[in-house]
Amino acid sequence: MNELKDSIVLILLLLFVVFLVGCSYATDITENNSFNNEISQNDVFKGSKSLYNYINKNEKLPEYVEISNRKYSMGQFMYLMSKTVINSQKNDLNNITIPYNIKSVKNPTGSSINGEISSKDINSYSKAIINYMDNNNRPPNYIKSRLGNIQYETMIFAISKFLSKSSNGKLAKITISVSRKSPINNNGYTIGLFSKYIKRDSLKKYLSSTKNAPKDEFIKKLAKKLTKGCNTKLEKAEAIFNWVKSNIKYFRYGNTKYGAKKSIKIRKGNCVDNSHVLVSLFRASNIPTRYVNGKCKFIKGDLDGSTVSHVWVQVLINKKWIVADGTYQGNRLGYVSNWKINSYKLLGIYSCVYTNTAYNINLIKYNRNNN
The missing domain is CATH 3.10.620.30 (C8orf32 fold)
Incomplete structure (x- = not known):
């Protein structure tokens, strides 16, 4: 009987040790994540090029953008691209803080967009996006512009094109021609x-x-x-x-x-x-x-x-x-x-x-x- 009690005590001690080790491991993961809350502008440029190529080829937004084995939602990456546009145009090369808990866009709508968008325009649109997302924790349905209301999906396409064509965010202009009925604005549907x-x-x-x-x-x-x-x-x-x-x-x-x-x-x-x-x-x-x-x-x-x-x-x-x-x-x-x-x-x-x-x-x- 004493031997049985000793065995039970030993098993309980072992389980307790395993629990402590597991807690320690979980804490390490959390701590590691806490130090991984930034992304370099160079990585955003690379991700933007990949995103632009995907949209240009498939005429739809992907579910996410993956950079260095980390996945970013479209809302997150829209925020990161907008920050990169703003920072790069004022020669701020610091890393960008990654936003979390970004909600999905609510009801995207907009006009057919056809014309030139300058770097000044892109910078203005990016500031509007950051301001909206900071206050609402979700992307805007559209951004007002001189070409019309640029729908959420077209806006992502425009910023990704701008950054992918520039290594420093100071490209003079881009041309965008996206119909309101384009698959880009309609979940990839014709x-x-x-x-x-x-x-x-x-x-x-x-x-x-x-x-x-x-x-x-x-x-x-x-x-x-x-x-x-x-x-x-x-x-x-x-x-x-x-x-x-x-x-x-x-x-x-x-x-x-x-x-x-x-x-x-x-x-x-x-x-x-x-x-x-x-x-x-x-x-x-x-x-x-x-x-x-x-x-x-x-x-x-x-x-x-x-x-x-x-x-x-x-x-x-x-x-x-x-x-x-x-x-x-x-x-x-x-x-x-x-x-x-x-x-x-x-x-x-x-x-x-x-x-x-x-x-x-x-x-x-x-x-x-x-x-």
């Missing part, structure tokens, strides 16, 4: 290609199985596999879209050659067959989908420089018809980058597409809806 859902339009035809876009066991099985672990229609749609654009290689030819099933099996298809694949998988996942036909001027990919008839799809999510064009790797669900979205000619919106013998996409026969 909202100009979205359509509002009309309630009187029946969704039954947008969920039906067709010859070229069937909902048979083969399609259902693949759709289920691709959407495993997805909880919302948006997550399912993104999973399907990303698989299609990565696995169905684009080939140029007219009309429909393969349909959804064969295109999936041979991993290739033109814009019509690519759309068939998307339609069949979306509809098999109970996501209403329709075809869109337009004459588009291509600026990237295999069709670069061509103006031709083109087919893509729209999926209904949260009462909006969202664009989905899986023919180019740089496209995303809700975003198109391989053809000019502001100058295309809409030819029609359809629930299904049939094939005739003509080897010309313009002669495809459509089952057209009314809206």
Whole structure:
């Protein structure tokens, strides 16, 4: 019995020692963090260049900026860039204190911005940003300027461009051309290609199985596999879209050659067959989908420089018809980058597409809806 008591006492002592060591380690981490609350202006310049390149390429803001294995939210980095602009223009080379507990931007809004922004302008905007964030602990929705109200996202793009083009924050000027409807200002979405859902339009035809876009066991099985672990229609749609654009290689030819099933099996298809694949998988996942036909001027990919008839799809999510064009790797669900979205000619919106013998996409026969 005494031996058992001694063992229990020994175990308790060991647990107490482990607890003390753990507390000591936790304190060290806290203390180390307390000394890591500054960032150099040089690091902000580097981060700004990385941020600008990302936005310029993807036409959207990233979730964060990473510098030396440390992640900064967009709000934090907007503050750091603004401080760097102000300090560098008055030759203050000191490190910048990192802001914490920055809230998300509340309701960003603004105008289309097109014109030159001088270093004096950038400095003025940066001061306004710092003043607002110091008082509200969140980024401003917009900044007033002579070019109009510069929306939060466009402002981040402008400051990152300014700093990335300058090694000392004293660049003379930059040119900014960002539409209010630009993907940059709309979470990376090409909202100009979205359509509002009309309630009187029946969704039954947008969920039906067709010859070229069937909902048979083969399609259902693949759709289920691709959407495993997805909880919302948006997550399912993104999973399907990303698989299609990565696995169905684009080939140029007219009309429909393969349909959804064969295109999936041979991993290739033109814009019509690519759309068939998307339609069949979306509809098999109970996501209403329709075809869109337009004459588009291509600026990237295999069709670069061509103006031709083109087919893509729209999926209904949260009462909006969202664009989905899986023919180019740089496209995303809700975003198109391989053809000019502001100058295309809409030819029609359809629930299904049939094939005739003509080897010309313009002669495809459509089952057209009314809206």
